[in-house]
Amino acid sequence: MDNMMKIAAGIYLVRTQAGFRQAIKAEFSDHCEDWVMRDVEGWPTSYPSVVSLSLGYRGSLFVDCNSVHVNVIRAAISDA
Structure with a gap:
């Protein structure tokens, strides 16, 4: 897997x-060759998770991440 x-x-x-x-690395390899992982905001707190990644800027570029654990997604789908 x-x-x-x-x-x-x-x-x-x-x-x-x-x-x-x-x-x-897959999402930003074309934009940032030497991406530094300390420039990431919003790391997942548990795994497995679904994450959305985008670039943010506050004087310098950073990766902005929103994450949701897969169990939360499953529960939301089953309630729909």
Whole structure:
């Protein structure tokens, strides 16, 4: 099983922290060759998670991440 799977542009399923790092590299490799992981805001707090990644700017570029654990998504879908 892969640590990371692309769902759509900027949206990934990440199963581990290594998968999260792979998602960042996959999403921003064209823009940021030497991306520094300390320039990331909003790391997932638990895995597996679905994350959305975008670039933010506050004097310098950073990765802005929103994440949701897959169990929360499953519960929301089952309640729909």
